[in-house]
Amino acid sequence: GQALANTILAAAPRSQIPISQSSVSSVPGNAQRRLTIGYISADFHFHPIGRLIAELISHHTCGEFIIRAYSVWASADNPVRDVVRAACDSFDELHGLEARTAAEKISADKVDILIDMTGYTLNSRTDILSHRPAPIQVCFAGYLGTMGAPFIDYQISDAVVAANPESLRATESLVRLPDSMLAGDRHRFAGICEAVTRVHVGLPATGVVFCNFSDSNRLNPDVFAIWMRILKRVPGSVLWMVGRSAESKQRLLQEAVVAGVSSSRIIFSSPTSYDIFLQRLTCADLMLDTLPHNAGAVGLDALWMGCPVLTCAGAAVQSRIGESMVRAAGIPEMAVTSLSAYEETAVRLGNAPVALAEIKHRLIQGRDHSPLFDAPRMTRHLEWAYRAMWERHTKNLPPDLIDVPELA
Helix, strand or coil, X not given: CHHHHHHHHHHCCCECCCXXXXXXXXXXXXXXXXXXXXXXXXXXXXXXXXXXXXHHHHCCECCCEXXXXXXXXXXXXXXXXXXXXXXXXXXXXXXXXXXXXXXHHHHHCCCCEEEECXXXXXXXXXXXHCCCCCCEEEECCCCXXXXXXXXXXXXXXXXXXXXXXXXXCCCCEEEEECCCCCCCCHHHHCCCCCCCCCHHHCCCCCCCEEEECCCHHHCCHHXXXXXXXXXXXXXXXXXXXXXXXXXXXXHHHHXXXXXXCCHHHEEEEXXXXXXXXXXXXXXXXXXXXCCCCCCCHXXXXXXXXXXXXXXXXXXXXXXXXXXXHHHHCXXXXXXXCCHHXXXXXXXXXXXXHHHHHXXXXXXXXXXXXCHHHCHHHXXXXXXXXXXXXXXXXXXXXXXXXXXXXXXX
16 A cells, blocks of 8 residues: 555656646637646545545646545545645545535635545445535546436546447536546556466466456356356366355355356455555456446456456446456457357457467557556546536536547
């Protein structure tokens, strides 16, 4: 955790880009007005959204934006919280405050655009936003889906997830980023690329290692049945997972046996620290994504560590984030559109180690230049979007679809 904080702070203490050199100059109208952006979240700790916020905020252009953070859940001081506090113009604790009181605080801070990074997830405080403390209110990343609330104006998405905006049935207007809506700062992973051996983590020395490290609540019988068929069709392969509880492990092993797969081919590792988890990923050959809810942060981590992710795209936001990430990582062929193609692709790659190694090599070679791991680039795109939202607001125009151009 502290290593992550140090690398983020060292990489970007807030971008020192003069106004005349920033991307804001490409936005018409009142481009030079200094906007106040507020990020409200329950996850200012070592959480995937907490890491994302810390990385994005650290790269905001100094002098062009006032950045305020609002924590709605009490947590002890931690490295992620320290990074956010250091990168912001203000950091306020709203935990324990009544919704109206918290909203009055945000309003008094003259926040122009309030970004809700929690949505309908654990410790949500959507009730604060219901009082409309900011003229423009946005949902982003913490909850993948529409809020269905009249007080949320925009949902930040991307050109892959929202390729067909009507199909998402969002009540908010969509903002489509040119790259994936989930991105990681490559500095997050600095010094964590050391590999460990298969034997060290309890894996067989030979054979293909398929993996999935998502929480068990993202598994469903249909997809697990496909995984079992893949194992039967790829001799010597194993499926590597994280064991969350003795009960869940036992149930999965029972299902494997029912499907005709030896329980010895399902290997569980215990939860561990983030750094060790990243190191372990180097032992996997191919991550099998979940459906209908794709992996988010876990998929991002796997891709950085050189483990290709095979994903199946569906219609919902939660079913398209996998495709968004593999495309941004430069391996678009790893996104398929049917479960039959998903199974056949896994079997083909499992039985073709040279082809799989080529994909892995391409992934590793391209990651230092991939938009999926370019947090400064993502922040520039978000800043452009904030300017576009505000431009419409000052012209008394209602929220509408915003397509963010690809910025250098």
